[in-house]
Every structure is written in C-alpha cells, then in structure tokens.
Amino acid sequence: MADAVTLPDTGYGLAEAAILSQPGLSTATLPDVLARPAVVTEAAGPPAPTLRKVLIRKRGPEVSVEIQASAPMPRPLLKGVEGVVDLLSLPAGWNSYSAKPIQPQNAIRAIRLLAEFLGSETPSPAAVPTVRGGIQLEWHTKGVNLEIYIHSPENVSFFADRVGSDEACEEPLAGHEQELRSWLERISGK
Amino acid sequence: MSILEDCAKNFPDDATVPDSVALLRRIPPKHFYLDHNLGRCRPSSAAFEDDEDGDPMSIYRKDVIDRERGDVRRVLIGHPGYALTTLTAGQVRSKSQTVFPAPLPEESSHAKICGPKPRSTRRWFSEQAVWAIPPPGK
Numbered sequence A: 001m002a003d004a005v006t007l008p009d010t011g012y013g014l015a016e017a018a019i020l021s022q023p024g025l026s027t028a029t030l031p032d033v034l035a036r037p038a039v040v041t042e043a044a045g046p047p048a049p050t051l052r053k054v055l056i057r058k059r060g061p062e063v064s065v066e067i068q069a070s071a072p073m074p075r076p077l078l079k080g081v082e083g084v085v086d087l088l089s090l091p092a093g094w095n096s097y098s099a100k101p102i103q104p105q106n107a108i109r110a111i112r113l114l115a116e117f118l119g120s121e122t123p124s125p126a127a128v129p130t131v132r133g134g135i136q137l138e139w140h141t142k143g144v145n146l147e148i149y150i151h152s153p154e155n156v157s158f159f160a161d162r163v164g165s166d167e168a169c170e171e172p173l174a175g176h177e178q179e180l181r182s183w184l185e186r187i188s189g190k
Numbered sequence B: 001m002s003i004l005e006d007c008a009k010n011f012p013d014d015a016t017v018p019d020s021v022a023l024l025r026r027i028p029p030k031h032f033y034l035d036h037n038l039g040r041c042r043p044s045s046a047a048f049e050d051d052e053d054g055d056p057m058s059i060y061r062k063d064v065i066d067r068e069r070g071d072v073r074r075v076l077i078g079h080p081g082y083a084l085t086t087l088t089a090g091q092v093r094s095k096s097q098t099v100f101p102a103p104l105p106e107e108s109s110h111a112k113i114c115g116p117k118p119r120s121t122r123r124w125f126s127e128q129a130v131w132a133i134p135p136p137g138k
Helices: A029-035 A075-087 A104-117 A177-187 B003-010 B062-067 B072-076 B089-093 B119-128
Strands: A004-006 A051-059 A062-069 A126-129 A135-141 A144-152 A155-162 A168-172 B022-027 B032-035 B040-043 B057-061 B083-088 B098-101 B110-114 B130-133
Touching (some): A075 A126, A144 A177, A155 A177, B003 B110, B040 B119
Antiparallel strands (some): A126 A135, A144 A155, B032 B040, B057 B110, B098 B110
C-alpha cells in the first residue's frame, strides 16, 4: 500500500454533473474518487502539499467537493480531509436536537488547516461537528489532548494539555501557529 | 442579564432532584471516538453544548424513568447509532448548572441543564461522563 498519493495538478474531485445526479454525497464518495487509478499514483516522497483550490458546492442536500493539490498528500491528511468532507452531508438537526448543518466555509478552513499543519507522521484527527455549524479537530493520543475549534474561518482557536500534568494552553490560532505545531509534533512522535 | 441570572429566572434549579441522580444525554454518532489516552471510547466535548437556538442542553432523568419502571433505552428509540451517557446532578451543579425538569408529552423524564458552558466545562463533562448505553459495537 502506498504511503502517499499524488493528486494531479489539474485537480481532482467530484464532477459536479455526476455528483448532482446522485441523491447526496456519501462518506465513500471522496475515497472512491481518490481510489481511481487515473487520479491516484504512488509518490516517491512526501513533500508538503499546497492546496491550490478547495471548492465546495451545495445545492440542497447535494454536495460536491473539488480539491487541487500541488504535491503528494500523506494518507493521514487524506483521511482527515475525508472526515471533514463527511460532515458536510449532515442535515439540520443531525444531533436529534436543533444542530445546524456544517457551514461549507468552515469545512474549507478545516481542510486548509489540515494541509498546512499536518506532517506526514501526524495521525488523522477526529473531525467532530458542532451544533452551530462549526468543526472541531481532535487528537487524544500519546498523552496529549489537542482540540482545534473552527467556529468560522476567522475564529479558530485550540486547546492542548498533557495528561497527568499541569501543562496546558488555550489560544487563538492567529499568532500561536508555532505553538500548535509544537503540540502536533508531540503527537507525531517527533 | 448574565447566563446565571437567566438560568435562575427561567430554568431554576430543582433542589428536589438529588445530587446522586443520573442525568442521561443522547450522543450522536459523530460525537464519540476512541480516546487513546483513556483507552476507551468517549464523547466529545462538542456533545455538551447548549442547543443552537440558545435553549439549554437537554437531558433525561434516570430517576423518573426508574420510578415509571421504564428502561433507559426508550430515550434512544428512533435514534439508531446513538449512545447514551450519564453525568450526575451533583456533577453538573458543581459547574454552575441548574437542573430544571421540563417534561415533554412524549418523554416525562426530559429536563434542561442551564448554565455557562465554556469549553473547559464541556471538556470536563466529556471526561467525566459514563456510558449508560455505549456506542454500538464499542
């Protein structure tokens, strides 16, 4: 099994005409697209990918997602992206109460954040929806609890602590990017 | 009006609900995962937010269900894939929450937990919660 996949610079994603002919985006849709030999090739190395385009179209319950990347995407990143995309199919009231659907702009922010901060050895986060249409990205591993809160593209913050110690922080992401990288390195085992 | 004042006025604590009473919270499939640090599946802190419309968080009183000789599984009817977790009334009160009975026509045990729920409180709830009905397959 390949450690990474290459996404063609021309982009990959779900052809809008095709996806809009389906009842909705299933959790399997993105992996299915990624698994097509035509768009997935093995990569020799894992240089950091740059996302050149992240496009989400919603028409009622139907969702299409298009992502263009410039370099191989490590599998943990792909898995994380899939987790985020999966949230877009949640309807209003998905928590059995009055939760809002996930806002596409928050999903785009989450995908871009994952591409920017996840290294090739960083495990995939749990992508968790919030009742107001936001997204939490969570890791609870290697003695670290790390939660990134995406309330809106402009309002992103994170919490981290080390289990069994007083070491903890809760900060807005803006201005504290290096601190977040430091916590992510810990769960990456570096 | 502060959240505490609003809760005291509109969702006052019912002191007749003992601190020992188990309060059940329905957890949707996207709100639990394996916590490798704890070595078990647990709910996310996101599962303990007030409703999107500002209504306080809903729970179900196990003492009411028990008194009616009911089964807690009735709270999950119509919600496949969900799990059911518990906190005690004492635990939520320790975080400045009120326990306000709010029976519904379809569920007599329904109640509201009113109070400020900053992330630290929601995280604490998620760490303290104990499964009454664990996630399917976990």
